[in-house]
Amino acid sequence: MSDPFVVVGADAAGLSAASKFRREAPDRDVVVFEMGRWISYAYCGMPYFIEGRVERMSNLLSLSPSEVDERGIDLRRGHKVVGVDPDAETVAVETTEGDSFEQPYDDLLVATGGRASTGSFDVRGVDGAFTLHNMDAAAAIDAYIAEPDAYDHERADVSAVDRERVERNAAMPAPETAAIVGGGYVGVEMAEALSGRGLDVHLFHRSGHLLSDFGEAVGERVETELDAKGVTVHTNAPVVELVGDDRIEAVVIEGEDPIEADLAVVGVGIRPNTELLDGTGAELGEGGAIRTDEYGRTSLPDVYAAGDCATAIHAVTGEEAWMPLGLTANRAGRAIGATVAGDPSPVGEIAGTAVVKAFDMEAGRVGLVGDEAARDAGFDPVRETVTAGSRSGYYPGAAPTDVTLVADRDTGRLIGGSIVGPDRAAIRIDTLATALEADMTVPEVERLDLAYAPPFSPVWDPILVAAKVLNGTLDGQ
Numbered sequence: 001m002s003d004p005f006v007v008v009g010a011d012a013a014g015l016s017a018a019s020k021f022r023r024e025a026p027d028r029d030v031v032v033f034e035m036g037r038w039i040s041y042a043y044c045g046m047p048y049f050i051e052g053r054v055e056r057m058s059n060l061l062s063l064s065p066s067e068v069d070e071r072g073i074d075l076r077r078g079h080k081v082v083g084v085d086p087d088a089e090t091v092a093v094e095t096t097e098g099d100s101f102e103q104p105y106d107d108l109l110v111a112t113g114g115r116a117s118t119g120s121f122d123v124r125g126v127d128g129a130f131t132l133h134n135m136d137a138a139a140a141i142d143a144y145i146a147e148p149d150a151y152d153h154e155r156a157d158v159s160a161v162d163r164e165r166v167e168r169n170a171a172m173p174a175p176e177t178a179a180i181v182g183g184g185y186v187g188v189e190m191a192e193a194l195s196g197r198g199l200d201v202h203l204f205h206r207s208g209h210l211l212s213d214f215g216e217a218v219g220e221r222v223e224t225e226l227d228a229k230g231v232t233v234h235t236n237a238p239v240v241e242l243v244g245d246d247r248i249e250a251v252v253i254e255g256e257d258p259i260e261a262d263l264a265v266v267g268v269g270i271r272p273n274t275e276l277l278d279g280t281g282a283e284l285g286e287g288g289a290i291r292t293d294e295y296g297r298t299s300l301p302d303v304y305a306a307g308d309c310a311t312a313i314h315a316v317t318g319e320e321a322w323m324p325l326g327l328t329a330n331r332a333g334r335a336i337g338a339t340v341a342g343d344p345s346p347v348g349e350i351a352g353t354a355v356v357k358a359f360d361m362e363a364g365r366v367g368l369v370g371d372e373a374a375r376d377a378g379f380d381p382v383r384e385t386v387t388a389g390s391r392s393g394y395y396p397g398a399a400p401t402d403v404t405l406v407a408d409r410d411t412g413r414l415i416g417g418s419i420v421g422p423d424r425a426a427i428r429i430d431t432l433a434t435a436l437e438a439d440m441t442v443p444e445v446e447r448l449d450l451a452y453a454p455p456f457s458p459v460w461d462p463i464l465v466a467a468k469v470l471n472g473t474l475d476g477q
């Protein structure tokens, strides 16, 4: 009898791998160790839960422990993997009950995700100061915002929730002013969510425009939208201190007076969870994540890694990259499950395709959007931004859509792009993602046969307009 396929982490990457493996190899065992109580949850839905758009926390769960069990997966919650012995092919496990044991494996998948980076801030022990990188934090923020006598205790309707923390936060006086530290996509989503709950929201970002990875054209329009909806956006405003002993009172921007806040959400990035491989000699790569190849294999024999803790190959540069996103995790997990079951399957490349919504504004980005990233990858970037209608001008709902395309000057290859606008702008990024994956040049993008009918698009889709303009620039140089 062979040893099982051991998976560490029971969310997107881990459970995708375990489920695929069980389907492909029904006679073999798979054990999933999860250190927490939560499994198969949707982090991505947390801002919408806090906003109130999602009614119950249980709506954010995909598989229950019993459903995982029915799939024939041996799921062990409250089991933390604290070490790996690659020579003996065992993992060291500690349980929340205080037990510890060694578990042999045939193959091992590290799918441990990441954790919120707090920069120089310490939010622990300060009421009203949060990061948003687990479901208990989402439940606590939701409870903290509510007036004590108006909190709906059914909102956090999941047995895994830290009930004591929820009740403690629900009992506190409701906040009036929120400070969000970090203007990435989570910060922008939280600005809308907290504003929707009636708070006076201040959003602080250290550089000149929000959503730095999406490029300036996107940042400007998102800032305008947030401003129009009552969010105070502070750009070039690095927060240097959170003020408050027991409860958050204010945040401080370098060189300025404190700005009062009785809720603070720090969203300044994440770090990959790799500690369980300390001392094994496993190679780490971009962002300190676990280095993997095109099949998700690490530098250790029979050890794979996937999701937020692992690197991947960038579709444009062909180089190693670390971009922790949901599809990347699910897709790599599923591929590794198939590979371990005997059907070698590449995990796929990543292009950093991302979308975000701020009230009525939508944005998307893909590939190399910034000049610096393009130059670092050896390209000579040339870019154009156009504003085009989202539908035929006479059709109700048509709205200006800004498309930025970035190409390599020498080859004319499309290397990145972004889109922003209020009318179904974000999902249009998928056209560019497909073009990037296919290594298309800008002339090839211009000749794409994209769909046209007045309710959906003008004859010339905004992407075709942008390609036409960028082609002109490339031709004229």
Ligand SMILES: Cc1cc2nc3c(=O)[nH]c(=O)nc-3n(C[C@H](O)[C@H](O)[C@H](O)COP(=O)(O)OP(=O)(O)OC[C@H]3O[C@@H](n4cnc5c(N)ncnc54)[C@H](O)[C@@H]3O)c2cc1C
Pocket: 008, 009, 010, 011, 012, 013, 014, 033, 034, 035, 036, 038, 039, 042, 043, 044, 045, 046, 047, 079, 080, 081, 082, 111, 112, 113, 114, 132, 133, 134, 186, 273, 276, 306, 307, 308, 309, 324, 325, 326, 327, 329
């Ligand atoms: C607020 C927010 C919004 C987001 N929105 C989007 C979005 O709109 N689109 C998008 O693409 N992505 C989004 N993401 C990112 C997305 O949620 C992640 O990319 C995805 O969850 C990664 O899945 P994963 O399985 O790699 O890791 P995780 O989901 O982090 O799961 C890892 C699991 O491993 C467990 N674990 C860790 N260490 C150990 C150990 N030593 N032993 C046992 N168990 C362990 C953890 O408890 C955890 O359950 C968002 C993230 C956040 C925080």
